Amino acid sequence: xxxxxxxxxxxxxxxxxxxxxxxxxxxxxxxxxxxxxxxxxxxxxxxxxxxxxxxxxxxxxxxxxxxxxxxxxxxxxxxxxxxxxxxxxxxxxxxxxxxxxxxxxxxxxxxxxxxxxxxxxxxxxxxxxxxxxxxxxxxxxxxxxxxxxxxxxxxxxxxxxxxxxxxxxxxxxxxxxxxxxxxxxxxxxxxxxxxxxxxxxxxxxxxxxxxxxxxxxxxxxxxxxxxxxxxxxxxxxxxxxxxxxxxxxxxxxxxxxxxxxxxxxxxxxxxxxxxxxxxxxxxxxxxxxxxxxxxxxxxxxxxxxxxxxxxxxxxxxxxxxxxxxxxxxxxxxxxxxxxxxxxxxxxx
Amino acid sequence: xxxxxxxxxxxxxxxxxxxxxxxxxxxxxxxxxxxxxxxxxxxxxxxxxxxxxxxxxxxxxxxxxxxxxxxxxxxxxxxxxxxxxxxxxxxxxxxxxxxxxxxxxxxxxxxxxxxxxxxxxxxxxxxxxxxxxxxxxxxxxxxxxxxxxxxxxxxxxxxxxxxxxxxxxxxxxxxxxxxxxxxxxxxxxxxxxxxxxxxxxxxxxxxxxxxxxxxxxxxxxxxxxxxxxxxxxxxxxxxxxxxxxxxxxxxxxxxxxxxxxxxxxxxxxxxxxxxxxxxxxxxxxxxxxxxxxxxxxxxxxxxxxxxxxxxxxxxxxxxxxxxxxxxxxxxxxxxxxxxxxxxxxxxx
Numbered sequence: 001x002x003x004x005x006x007x008x009x010x011x012x013x014x015x016x017x018x019x020x021x022x023x024x025x026x027x028x029x030x031x032x033x034x035x036x037x038x039x040x041x042x043x044x045x046x047x048x049x050x051x052x053x054x055x056x057x058x059x060x061x062x063x064x065x066x067x068x069x070x071x072x073x074x075x076x077x078x079x080x081x082x083x084x085x086x087x088x089x090x091x092x093x094x095x096x097x098x099x100x101x102x103x104x105x106x107x108x109x110x111x112x113x114x115x116x117x118x119x120x121x122x123x124x125x126x127x128x129x130x131x132x133x134x135x136x137x138x139x140x141x142x143x144x145x146x147x148x149x150x151x152x153x154x155x156x157x158x159x160x161x162x163x164x165x166x167x168x169x170x171x172x173x174x175x176x177x178x179x180x181x182x183x184x185x186x187x188x189x190x191x192x193x194x195x196x197x198x199x200x201x202x203x204x205x206x207x208x209x210x211x212x213x214x215x216x217x218x219x220x221x222x223x224x225x226x227x228x229x230x231x232x233x234x235x236x237x238x239x240x241x242x243x244x245x246x247x248x249x250x251x252x253x254x255x256x257x258x259x260x261x262x263x264x265x266x267x268x269x270x271x272x273x274x275x276x277x278x279x280x281x282x283x284x285x286x287x288x289x290x291x292x293x294x295x296x297x298x299x300x301x302x303x304x305x306x307x308x309x310x311x312x313x314x315x316x317x318x319x320x321x322x323x324x325x326x327x328x329x330x331x332x333x334x335x336x337x338x339x340x341x342x343x344x345x346x347x348x
Numbered sequence: 349x350x351x352x353x354x355x356x357x358x359x360x361x362x363x364x365x366x367x368x369x370x371x372x373x374x375x376x377x378x379x380x381x382x383x384x385x386x387x388x389x390x391x392x393x394x395x396x397x398x399x400x401x402x403x404x405x406x407x408x409x410x411x412x413x414x415x416x417x418x419x420x421x422x423x424x425x426x427x428x429x430x431x432x433x434x435x436x437x438x439x440x441x442x443x444x445x446x447x448x449x450x451x452x453x454x455x456x457x458x459x460x461x462x463x464x465x466x467x468x469x470x471x472x473x474x475x476x477x478x479x480x481x482x483x484x485x486x487x488x489x490x491x492x493x494x495x496x497x498x499x500x501x502x503x504x505x506x507x508x509x510x511x512x513x514x515x516x517x518x519x520x521x522x523x524x525x526x527x528x529x530x531x532x533x534x535x536x537x538x539x540x541x542x543x544x545x546x547x548x549x550x551x552x553x554x555x556x557x558x559x560x561x562x563x564x565x566x567x568x569x570x571x572x573x574x575x576x577x578x579x580x581x582x583x584x585x586x587x588x589x590x591x592x593x594x595x596x597x598x599x600x601x602x603x604x605x606x607x608x609x610x611x612x613x614x615x616x617x618x619x620x621x622x623x624x625x626x627x628x629x630x631x632x633x634x635x636x637x638x639x640x641x642x643x644x645x646x647x648x649x650x651x652x653x654x655x656x657x658x659x660x661x662x663x664x665x666x667x668x669x670x671x672x673x674x675x676x677x678x679x680x681x682x683x684x685x686x687x688x689x690x691x692x693x694x695x696x
Contacts, residue, residue, distance in 0.1 A: 051616075058616045059582070221611055234407070240615045246608045255603010259610055260594045263569055266623040267588045268399075268406045273621045275614040 001028045004311055005068045005098030012053055015248045015322065020053065021069070021315040034104045036082045038075035040095055040334040043311070044121035045071065045318045047219075050247040059277055069097035069314075072126060073334075074110065074117045085109065092120045097314055099334055114293060116305075117337075122155045122329035123303035124292060126278055131159035132288045133281035134239045135217060136167075138274050143168040145214035148205075148231075150196075150224045153180045155303065155329035156241065158188045160217045162301050165189055169215070172208050174224055176324045183327070187302060196220075202227035212236075221245040229265060238273045244322065304328030349376045352659055353416045353446030360401055363596045363670065368401065369417070369663040382452045384430045386423035388443055388682040391659065392469035393419065393666045395567075398595040407625055417445035417662075420474060421682075422458065422465050433457065440468045445662055447682055462641060464653075465685070470503045470677030471651035472640060474626055479507035480636045481629035482587045483565060484515075486622050491516040493562035496553075496579075498544075498572045501528045503651065503677035504589065506536045508565045510649050513537055517563070520556050522572055524672045531675070535650060544568075550575035560584075569593040577613060586621045592670060652676030 002025045009022040031037045052063045052070055063070055073095040077085050082104060085091065092108040095101035110117050115124070122128060141147050147164035151157045152173030161171045161184070173190040175181050176197050184193035192208040194201065205227045212233035218225060222245030232238070265271060295301040306328040308317045314332045321330050350373045357370040379385045400411045400418055411418055421443040425433050430452060433439065440456040443449035458465050463472070470476060489495050495512035499505045500521030509519045509532070521532040521541045532541035540556040542549065553575045560581035566573060570593030580586070613619060643649040654676040656665045662680045669678050 059618070218611075221608060225607075225611070240611060243608070243611055243615055246612055249608065252604035252606060252608060255605055256600035257603055257606050258600060259573075259606045260569060260591070260597065260600060262607055262610070263566075263573070263588060263591055264594060266621055267591055267625075268623065270407070270623040270625055270628060271621075272623075273614055273619075275616065275618040275620075277615075277618055280618060 001100075002026070003028045003098055003100040005096070006311065006314055007068050008053060008063045008065050010065060011055060012050075012248070014250050016050065016053060016315075016319055018315050018319070023312060028100045029102045031079060031081050031102045033081050034083075035102045036080045036085050036091075036104075036107070037078045038073075038091065038093055038095055038101050038103060039078050040073045040075045040099055040101070040311075041090070041337055042074040042118045042121055042307075043071050043097055043314060043332040043334050044073065044125070045314065045321055045330040045332060046127070047242055047244050047247065047321065049318065050244075050322060070094070071096050072121050073101075074120055075101070076335075076337075082107075090117050092125070097311065099311060115296070118305060118307070118329075118331050119303070121331055122305060123159065123296065123301065124289065127155035127329060128159050128292055128303075129281070129285065129288045130241060130276075130278040131156045131163060131217075132292065133278060133284045134241055134276050135160050135163050135215070137281060137284070138239050138276060139215040139217065139237050141167045141169045141215050144170070146170045146172060146209055146211055146233075147215040147217070148172040148174065148209065148213045148228060149217040149219070150174045150228075151219035151242070151244065151324075152184050152190065152193070153188070153304075153327055154219065157217070157219055158184075158303065158328075159301065161188055161190050162295075164215070165191075166295065166300055170211075172205075172213070174205070174220075180327060183304075187304065189302075196224050196227075206231060215239075217241060219244060229262065232265070232269060232271060234269045236269065236271050238271060240273060240275045244324075248322065306330045307333050309333050349448075350374070351376045351446055351448040353444070354659065354662055355416050356401060356411045356413050358413060359403060360398075360596065362598050364398065364401060364663075364667055366663050366667070371660060376448045377450045379427060379429050379450045381429050382431075383450045384428045384433050384439075384452075384455070385426045386421075386439065386441055386443055386449050386451060387426050388421045388423045388447055388449070388659075389438070389685055390422040390466045390469055390655075391419050391445055391662060391680040391682050392421065392473070393662065393669055393678040393680060394475070395590055395592045395595065395669065397666065398592075398670060418442070419444050420469050421449075422468050423449070424683075424685075430455075438465050440473065445659065447659060463644070466653060466655070466679050467651070469679055470653060471507065471644065471649065472637065475503035475677060476507050476640055476651075477629070477633065477636045478589060478624075478626040479504045479511060479565075480640065481626060481632045482589055482624050483508050483511050483563070485629060485632070486587050486624060487563040487565065487585050489515045489517045489563050492518070494518045494520060494557055494559055494581075495563040495565070496520040496522065496557065496561045496576060497565040497567070498522045498576075499567035499590070499592065499672075500532050500538065500541070501536070501652075501675055502567065505565070505567055506532075506651065506676075507649065509536055509538050510643075512563070514643065514648055518559075520553075520561070522553070522568075528675060531652075535652065537650075544572050544575075554579060563587075565589060567592060577610065580613070580617060580619055582617045584617065584619050586619060588621060588623045592672075596670065654678045655681050657681050
């Protein structure tokens with residue numbers, strides 16, 4: 001039995017290309033004592049993966065060239081030498097861009113009765129928890145405040161807007177294109193949506209925020225941040241969660257150097273800017289899960305998944321993600337759930 | 349009796365010049381019911397006053413052209429129609445750059461037995477409280493961490509370093525010139541001092557911070573900030589308290605635009621940058637006073653005053669302050685305490 005996997009072929013210069021990835025087939029690994037053999041059902045594709053492809057200093061070490069690409073996965077236990085897991089169990093794992101893997105730790109058994117197991121990679125997973133912990137712990141939105149979020153149809157942004165609405169804030173979503181902006185209002189209940197591809201985006205954003213911005217959830221950077229900055233109110237909180245506009249940049253933008261302008265605004269307006277990685281808030285996992293499961297049941301939180309078929313489609317889908325092409329939580333269906341169940345019967 | 353005062357003659361373009369100030373003489377005002385007549389003993393000169401000379405949007409409204417320059421003062425009550433104050437009382441007031449003023453509110457009676465009354469403008473006043481509340485509330489230094497402070501011989505910076513030392517941190521002070529750097533070690537007990545005028549300043553700072561920087565107290569900006577930024581540790585706290593390098597800037601520095609670099613560092617290293625104005629922390633005044641009076645008595649806090657003589661010397665002293673020429677808390681002796689006491693006997 002062969003394991004198809006995708007490895008980093010070369011470190012991208014600028015935007016990643018198909019040739020920066022390589023599909024390989026190797027033997028399926030055999031689990032040792034304490035391990036399970038996993039077959040991947042769903043692979044999560046997320047912007048942070050662009051960081052792992054680079055060897056710039058960051059909060060996590062990079063994927064080495066020739067190594068399998070990292071990523072969160074939902075997988076089925078095929079065979080088990082692990083005391084707590086049995087064949088057929090569905091787990092959240094961090095198996096990366098491949099069909100099969102072995103693991104002994106970092107596994108969480110999923111309850112399929114809660115909802116589609118793929119949600120463990122989205123609304124009930126890392127992106128959902130990023131929105132929840134970031135907005136509530138750092139953003140601390142108060143009733144009546146204006147909460148603005150970039151990349152608002154993404155799995156983090158759409159959740160930020162909906163939680164802010166539950167907290168009785170005015171919500172302003174920024175997204176690219178008319179279709180996404182319509183969905184912000186109709187699907188995710190934002191008060192206003194602003195299209196960052198509009199020629200007069202900065203002006204539209206100003207109009208959309210007549211009382212300024214109290215909490216800004218940054219997922220983008222670049223021109224979006226330039227338009228938000230002048231609208232921040234005194235004591236505004238800026239969560240720096242993602243900067244997708246800069247991940248593939250090969251050089252700094254042309255001058256002048258606007259750093260002093262930013263620093264002067266921080267001082268005069270007593271702004272807080274805080275960088276934020278969800279793994280720093282692992283202790284909030286159970287509160288997150290309890291609240292969000294309830295909000296979904298009550299219809300207060302909606303989510304959208306964008307599922308692409310087959311591991312080999314992952315590189316193109318990831319490249320599209322960085323360009324803002326997808327809509328909703330991007331997930332690769334590596335093995336269909338039915339197929340995997342059948343596979344249990346195979347001799348391993 | 350005449351009141352000599354200094355008014356804003358014109359809004360400075362770039363660095364303030366003598367001609368941006370004008371000395372005037374007007375009649376001494378007469379106190380109405382509820383007011384005291386004050387004679388200024390000491391006038392505090394502080395970098396924030398540069399902001400008041402400009403009409404750029406800020407946290408406080410600007411001084412208008414033709415108005416008396418604002419400023420904190422220590423003054424003696426000359427005559428009183430105020431229930432709580434009597435002639436001879438010494439008060440902290442906000443009388444500005446003038447010899448006489450009337451006031452009914454914003455006065456705090458000083459106890460001259462605690463120390464020189466001029467300290468109410470420095471170590472026991474606004475600069476001291478800026479250091480105390482900023483460092484302890486926002487910086488939250490932990491034992492063994494490295495605390496770095498810019499403009500470290502100033503009344504804020506020297507206090508930050510000494511409080512950080514009381515909290516068992518490693519303290520790194522940045523100042524301009526050998527004499528100031530020597531004093532940082534010998535007078536204020538910093539562990540290391542680095543001269544930002546050295547040709548290889550950034551390199552020296554790096555050597556001075558072998559374990560990086562956990563808390564940075566920003567009073568300066570510009571090249572100092574550029575040298576500090578790469579040394580910040582994950583989860584570092586940056587208090588943006590002052591940006592003296594930028595107050596008189598008439599344009600942004602040449603490119604490239606380094607904003608994305610700053611934002612990426614905030615994200616990857618989960619930095620917190622927070623702007624900070626002492627008046628937002630007024631509720632900590634009594635804790636500040638209690639702690640600092642005790643620390644001074646125990647010899648754990650030292651301070652230095654730089655006293656210039658006569659109100660007419662204020663503009664030149666203030667221009668020098670912005671250029672880093674003075675050393676210690678800059679105060680103008682407007683009336684000597686003795687003279688003022690004699691003056692009590694005069695008919696008013």
